[in-house]
Amino acid sequence: MSELALKAEKLDGADELAGVRAQFVLDDVVYLDGNSLGALPVGVPGRVEDVVRRQWGELRIRSWDESGWWTAPERIGDRIAPLVGAAAGQIVVGDSTSVNVFKAVVAAVRMAGEGRDEIVVDATTFPTDGYIASSAARMTGCTVRPVTPAEVPGVLGDRTAAVLLNHVDYRTGRLHDLPALTAAVHAAGAVAVWDLCHSAGALPVGLDEHGVDLAVGCTYKYLNGGPGSPAYLYVRSALQDRFDSPLPGWNSHAEPFGMRPAYEPAPGALRGRVGTPDILSMLALEAALDVWDADGVSVGAVRAKSLALTDFFLECVASYVPSGRVESVTPVAHAERGSQVALRCADAGDVMKRLIEHGVVGDFRHPDVLRFGFTPLYVGFEDVERAARVLGDLVR
Secondary structure (H helix, E strand, O other): OOHHHHHHHHHHHOOOOHHHHHHEOOOOOEEOEOOOOOOOEOOHHHHHHHHHHHHHHHHHHHHHHHOOOOOHHHHHHHHHHHHHOOOOOOEEEOOOHHHHHHHHHHHHHHHHOOOOOEEEEEOOOOHHHHHHHHHHHHHHOOEEEEEOHHHHHHHOOOOEEEEEEEOEOOOOOEEOOHHHHHHHHHHOOOEEEEEOOOOOOOOOOOOOOOOOOEEEEOOOOOOOOOOOOOOEEEEOHHHHHHOOOOOOOHHHEOOOOOOOOOOOEOOHHHHHOOOOOOHHHHHHHHHHHHHHHOOOOOHHHHHHHHHHHHHHHHHHHHHHOOOOOOEEOOOOOHHHEOOEEEEEOOOHHHHHHHHHHOOEEOEEEOOOEEEEEOOOOOOOHHHHHHHHHHHHHHHO
């Protein structure tokens, strides 16, 4: 056994989160793609079967009340809240990330007030965020100003209405400075909107602590909610009475069953709802969140293990992979790193295909990036050592 394999065994033996792995459906594959789709928690299939067979099959429409379907969006939002550093009553679950980005950006422009006609957007963002920001700009009479996160403070001014940023870069895994950037946005009198897709469930966010105005995120990555599981929208409590959604639906009406022609928004975060919730996937997500209830599972513990896993992966890559064959584009500094490692590799597409054939699952991002996501709840150090060793064997 190699020195690194022995080290991995020792690290796994000291891992306080090692027991959580048993709460997921896993096999002998090294699964390092939880930053795209989290693994299945063992409790989800049984819960979904109950929802389908009993709640839908037997209770039918009674389940809106008796099974808590109607209150699911805010109830599940309150379960996500502590994972992103938010108090209860500020998160509503539903719709996709894209739809929630649209709600947040348009509402941010409306809150910013007259004279502010510019939306600053992360130029390195996931493409859909940019598409949505551009559409929102056309609808609100704004212009879009794409810049890198590092350039944001220098472009803010009295015309800035909203700033849309990603907490973690989806390609490189770079963690951006949410507290400092949010403070800069506020100093300019603008509204801060954060996309948490690649940070929620992997590291502390601190939405309330840092005064974030609006935030969105998906639940199928580090929250393991399942393919297409609903996203969420955070509206800071102090702004909820000013949140003017561009998608006012009957579910967000103050009197949803009044069926009145005039719209009156519901109080609080409920005004972020739109139409009928996607109950099957929403309740699967609720079951998936049960893994966070285990003893010793906290965002702090997850972050500590995430950094240890990614540090060890970089150490193993440096040892096993021939010099110059790959280049890490993920920051070394912990304060600038999310929970993934991205390696630039000339033939990345082919290499990832062969890695998957050899039981190591990551993903490929055009044109030349091998992306490996580390979900601390179920990834171990022996997984990390094996992944780097296989990578080294394949690229020699």
